Amino acid sequence: xxxxxxxxxxxxxxxxxxxxxxxxxxxxxxxxxxxxxxxxxxxxxxxxxxxxxxxxxxxxxxxxxxxxxxxxxxxxxxxxxxxxxxxxxxxxxxxxxxxxxxxxxxxxxxxxxxxxxxxxxxxxxxxxxxxxxxxxxxxxxxxxxxxxxxxxxxxxxxxxxxxxxxxxxxxxxxxxxxxxxxxxxxxxxxxxxxxxxxxxxxxxxxxxxxxxxxxxxxxxxxxxxxxxxxxxxxxxxxxxxxxxxxxxxxxxxxxxxxxxxxxx
Amino acid sequence: xxxxxxxxxxxxxxxxxxxxxxxxxxxxxxxxxxxxxxxxxxxxxxxxxxxxxxxxxxxxxxxxxxxxxxxxxxxxxxxxxxxxxxxxxxxxxxxxxxxxxxxxxxxxxxxxxxxxxxxxxxxxxxxxxxxxxxxxxxxxxxxxxxxxxxxxxxxxxxxxxxxxxxxxxxxxxxxxxxxxxxxxxxxxxxxxxxxxxxxxxxxxxxxxxxxxxxxxxxxxxxxxxxxxxxxxxxxxxxxxxxxxxxxxxxxxxxxxxxxxxxxx
Numbered sequence: 001x002x003x004x005x006x007x008x009x010x011x012x013x014x015x016x017x018x019x020x021x022x023x024x025x026x027x028x029x030x031x032x033x034x035x036x037x038x039x040x041x042x043x044x045x046x047x048x049x050x051x052x053x054x055x056x057x058x059x060x061x062x063x064x065x066x067x068x069x070x071x072x073x074x075x076x077x078x079x080x081x082x083x084x085x086x087x088x089x090x091x092x093x094x095x096x097x098x099x100x101x102x103x104x105x106x107x108x109x110x111x112x113x114x115x116x117x118x119x120x121x122x123x124x125x126x127x128x129x130x131x132x133x134x135x136x137x138x139x140x141x142x143x144x145x146x147x148x149x150x151x152x153x154x155x156x157x158x159x160x161x162x163x164x165x166x167x168x169x170x171x172x173x174x175x176x177x178x179x180x181x182x183x184x185x186x187x188x189x190x191x192x193x194x195x196x197x198x199x200x201x202x203x204x205x206x207x208x209x210x211x212x213x214x215x216x217x218x219x220x221x222x223x224x225x226x227x228x229x230x231x232x233x234x235x236x237x238x239x240x241x242x243x244x245x246x247x248x249x250x251x252x253x254x255x256x257x258x259x260x261x262x263x264x
Numbered sequence: 265x266x267x268x269x270x271x272x273x274x275x276x277x278x279x280x281x282x283x284x285x286x287x288x289x290x291x292x293x294x295x296x297x298x299x300x301x302x303x304x305x306x307x308x309x310x311x312x313x314x315x316x317x318x319x320x321x322x323x324x325x326x327x328x329x330x331x332x333x334x335x336x337x338x339x340x341x342x343x344x345x346x347x348x349x350x351x352x353x354x355x356x357x358x359x360x361x362x363x364x365x366x367x368x369x370x371x372x373x374x375x376x377x378x379x380x381x382x383x384x385x386x387x388x389x390x391x392x393x394x395x396x397x398x399x400x401x402x403x404x405x406x407x408x409x410x411x412x413x414x415x416x417x418x419x420x421x422x423x424x425x426x427x428x429x430x431x432x433x434x435x436x437x438x439x440x441x442x443x444x445x446x447x448x449x450x451x452x453x454x455x456x457x458x459x460x461x462x463x464x465x466x467x468x469x470x471x472x473x474x475x476x477x478x479x480x481x482x483x484x485x486x487x488x489x490x491x492x493x494x495x496x497x498x499x500x501x502x503x504x505x506x507x508x509x510x511x512x513x514x515x516x517x518x519x520x521x522x523x524x525x526x527x528x
Contacts, residue, residue, distance in 0.1 A: 034423065036416040062418050098447050098497055105434070106441035147439040148430070152300040154326050159298065162423055163430055166412070170369070175411040177370035183362050233362055 013115035015168060016042040016122035017161055018080045018087075020136060023049045023128050029060030030158030031125075032067035038165030043071040044080045044122070077124065077136045085119040086111075089132050089140035090160055092153045097134060100142040107144045108167035123164055128157050185235040192237045197224055199241055203248045277379030279432060280306040280386035281425055282344045282351075284400060287313045287392050293324030294422035295389075296331035302429030307335040308344045308386070341388065341400045349383040350375075353396050353404035354424055356417050361398060364406040371408045372431035387428055392421050449499040456501045461488055463505055467512045 017035055022028050022045060032043060045052060058068045074080035081087045088107055102110070111121045124140060126132035137143060146163050148155065155163075180187070201210070201220055210216045232240070281299055286292050286309060296307060309316060322332045338344035345351045352371055366374070375385045388404060390396035401407065410427050412419065419427075444451070465474070465484060474480045496504070 033418065033420075037412045037419055037423075039413040039416075062420075064416065094445070096447055097445070098449065098500065099445055100442060100495075101445050102442045103439055143445075145439075146430075147437045148301045148433060149303040152303075152328065154297065155301055156297075156326075159301075159423065159426055162426065166410075166427055166430075169412060170367075173411045175367055178364060178366045181358070181361070181363055181365050181407075183360055185362065231364075236362065 013118075013120075014040045014042065015088075015111055015115075016044055016084065016120070017165075018044045018046065018077070018122050018124040019048070019157070020046045020077055020124060020132060021049065021127040022157065025050050025054040025057035026060050027128060027157045028054065028071075029057040029062075029064070029068065030156075031161045032057070032061040032064040032071070034158045034162035035067045035165055036064040037162065038169040040165050040168070041067045041070055042122075043067045045071055045073045046077055046080050047075065048073065077139055081122055081124070081139065083120060084122045086114055086121045087124060087140045088122070088142055088144045089124045089137045090126070090144050090146075090164065091132055091137065092145065092155065093131065095134060095137060095143075097137060099137065099140075101145050102142055104144055104146055104164050104167040105171075107142070107164070108171040111168060112171045125157060125160055180231055182233050185233040188232045188234050188237045192234060193227070193232060196237050196240055196244075197227070200244050203244050206248070277382075277384075278304045278306065279352075279375055279379075280308055280348065280384075281429075282308045282310065282341070282386050282388040283312070283421070284310045284341055284388060284396060285313065285391040286421065289314050289318040289321035290324050291392060291421045292318065292335075293321040293326075293328070293332065294420075295425045296321070296325040296328040296335070298422045298426035299331050299429055300328040301426065302433040304429050304432070305331045305334055306386075307331045309335055309337045310341055310344050311339065312337065341403055345386055345388070345403065347384060348386045350378055350385045351388060351404045352386070352406055352408045353388045353401045354390070354408045354410075354428065355396055355401065356409065356419065357395065359398060359401065359407075361401060363401065363404075365409050366406055368408055368410055368428050368431040369435075371406070371428070372435040375432060376435045389421060389424055444495055446497050449497040452496045452498050452501045456498060457491070457496060460501050460504055460508075461491070464508050467508050471512070 017031065017040060019028065019031065022031075025048075028043075028045065028048065035041065035043060048054075050056075052071070052073050053068075058065060061068050072080075088102070088111075107123075114121055123144065124132060124136065126136070144164060146155065146160065200223070204210045204223075210219060212219075227240075230236075281295065281304060283292065283295065286295075289312075292307075292309065292312065299305065299307060312318075314320075316335070316337050317332075322329060325332050336344075352366070352375075371387075378385055387408065388396060388400065390400070408428060410419065410424065464487070468474045468487075474483060476483075491504075494500075
């Protein structure tokens, strides 16, 4: 933890995170960590309760020193957002206000689009216990509310920041939703798979497993389907050949179980 | 905090959260809180380092007592997943394994689909520092990896659980992505808006603001567009009528600025 803070992969257009009157340095540190998880480094503190810079916040940030060291302190929400063009307020509660309310996912898509055309955006988070005041909400373009279990909405500050940052990151991320990691080997070609089927079925015929001629075609199809579903790699096909060979050779070296049973 | 744990809105088919060798009771408590945020209560602990039940875990759960009190302890990952039909392993690192890797969003959609047809699913999380062992990963159907800043992937246990749970919750949630909350009043009908335009433009004509006949049509259109963009409610239209009326009457009761300036 004494090591220098790791440098995050950040984009200049990433949203500023504005914490209004944060109380605990631990929460600021955890917020910085969540920010850097999501490639955010622009942290703005409005009237933090404890003195800033704060060593405790730096300690609990798990190395998110870049966000901690660059954090700026402001006297008011107004001052903290002065250079931004669009500001979102986070709120868990329904308010007596006429306001656009967005999900984090929708807001993230909008922030990406705004940033792409050069706008500077920010997201405001209220103090740990009370959340944002209505006056602060009225300074924001729109409210972000996270859809969560309505009977248990208690979300700590860093977790709220994490969910907004997570959606921001996902909105610009191209990770394939699902991928078979083949780790140096490559997916088997069908001929390799079909050669394995030949080997397996030959041994199953020899062992008597497929001796019921009426049921044999259905059993063979079931076995083939099972292995098809596994999306085997070339290396795995070789392993399966080895397994079948080894099991068969053991069978050949000892009396077959069925015969043994019959002679008992 | 002494109050009884709030009862979460949970679904029976929600995934089990399996923590392998969790070290700190604080992390188990924070995990329970994150779970209940997302409507999950099925918590399974495999060889927790500290004794269970654990009062410290209960304290830091911020009232997520249902998940804490129902948590079960198991001697092995195998025992903890015995009754499940599909298990996902979370991992931040790339492994030397041939394995399907999914994003939390893709996994959440799959878990919802599986649960809808009666399957019982679970997600496995490794110990705080080391993560899951390869042997444990080999017990899972697929790996979930959260796309995050590759240069700062340090995510604590409860935050990893929160992100998976968040995606599970979103996959079953019907919150509109964007909504104008009108809070008891209703969106203005066009006639109400156009009546306001008439009032405003009449007063702007009277004040001389629109005296340039050539520029007048363009100025009027700009002003109308500005107010159209605000998606005004009926109540707000009334407020704007009041503002225009009040400003106009002040103007009528005092010399016009232009005249004053001219006579100086």
